[in-house]
Amino acid sequence: MNKLLWKIYTIWFLRRILPLILIQVAVLIIVLKLLAGKIFLGKIIENASIASDSNIWEFAKYLLGAFLQTNIAVQIFIMLILSVGALILRDLGRAMFSYLKTFQK
Amino acid sequence: MVLAMNPEAPDEEILRQSFRDPSQFKFLVARYQDPFIRKAMGIVRRQEDAEDIVQETFVKIYKYGKNFQKRAGIEFKSWAYKILMNTAFTRYQDVKKRSDSTEYLDPVLYDEEKPLSYDDNLGAVSDAKAAVKAVIEKMPEHLGRILGFYYLEDKSYKDICKLEKISMTTLKMRLFRAKRLFKNLSADSIQ
Numbered sequence: 001m002n003k004l005l006w007k008i009y010t011i012w013f014l015r016r017i018l019p020l021i022l023i024q025v026a027v028l029i030i031v032l033k034l035l036a037g038k039i040f041l042g043k044i045i046e047n048a049s050i051a052s053d054s055n056i057w058e059f060a061k062y063l064l065g066a067f068l069q070t071n072i073a074v075q076i077f078i079m080l081i082l083s084v085g086a087l088i089l090r091d092l093g094r095a096m097f098s099y100l101k102t103f104q105k
Numbered sequence: 106m107v108l109a110m111n112p113e114a115p116d117e118e119i120l121r122q123s124f125r126d127p128s129q130f131k132f133l134v135a136r137y138q139d140p141f142i143r144k145a146m147g148i149v150r151r152q153e154d155a156e157d158i159v160q161e162t163f164v165k166i167y168k169y170g171k172n173f174q175k176r177a178g179i180e181f182k183s184w185a186y187k188i189l190m191n192t193a194f195t196r197y198q199d200v201k202k203r204s205d206s207t208e209y210l211d212p213v214l215y216d217e218e219k220p221l222s223y224d225d226n227l228g229a230v231s232d233a234k235a236a237v238k239a240v241i242e243k244m245p246e247h248l249g250r251i252l253g254f255y256y257l258e259d260k261s262y263k264d265i266c267k268l269e270k271i272s273m274t275t276l277k278m279r280l281f282r283a284k285r286l287f288k289n290l291s292a293d294s295i296q
Contacts, residue, residue, distance in 0.1 A: 001131075001134060001138070003160065004134060004160050004163055004164070005127075005130070005131065005134070007160070007164050008123075008127050008130050008163070008164070008167050009127045011127075011164070011167055011168060012123075012124075012127035012167075016124075016125075098126060098127055098128060101126070101128035102127050102128040102131070104128075
């Protein structure tokens with residue numbers, strides 16, 4: 001029965017999850033490339049760590065401040081990256097949850 | 106969000122839910138696995154082959170389930186059995202081709218409701234072959250001959266066409282008539 005359920009799960013994954021994840025990853029890559037042309041993330045992180053002095057709240061505050069002060073296009077790109085990232089995590093979670101449910105005794 | 110399915114839910118509902126949540130398909134497998142295996146055993150008469158057929162059938166049901174729509178007079182059960190029978194017949198043909206020594210009888214030639222038991226020995230198979238031969242001898246020569254070529258000598262359609270010098274369509278028609286006559290004659294000889 002496990003072999004059969006494994007096949008069923010694979011069909012479901014290939015049909016419902018994989019295409020979504022592939023599209024999301026493609027969108028993520030495109031947006032990241034566009035963003036890379038506008039900001040230098042390494043420098044921002046470096047500045048944030050100097051400004052925050054190893055305090056995680058200060059670090060977050062710096063990043064939020066930098067986000068609010070940047071131009072609208074960059075803000076949209078960042079929001080898009082966070083949203084698509086959340087969708088990828090949701091779909092991976094769904095795949096994991098279904099896997100456990102399918103094979104639990 | 107997929108809610109936990111009631112295992113007593115109708116087949117169509119379970120199938121529909123399983124497209125969102127594959128774990129639901131377990132209920133259909135649990136419901137039909139044993140009857141499917143019994144039915145497949147009636148055709149291929151080998152446990153391993155029957156299990157493979159049933160597995161393939163369930164995979165096809167899941168793959169093509171979206172095409173299935175409940176219409177008046179068509180239930181999931183009959184649709185699923187149709188897939189099972191098609192898969193089993195295809196497998197039967199493969200098994201027959203693979204092994205020349207395969208002695209299974211074509212399902213057309215025996216009662217599907219009461220297939221021979223699984224542990225029939227070669228002697229019983231040989232008796233069955235003799236019985237088939239005896240019925241074939243009662244048939245008109247041209248029909249009995251092609252039935253013999255096909256079932257007793259395992260010749261392909263192409264070979265039979267060449268031997269009989271007839272077209273494929275004629276052969277299929279004759280084979281169909283021969284099978285029907287065979288069934289009637291066997292029923293008469295049993296009575």
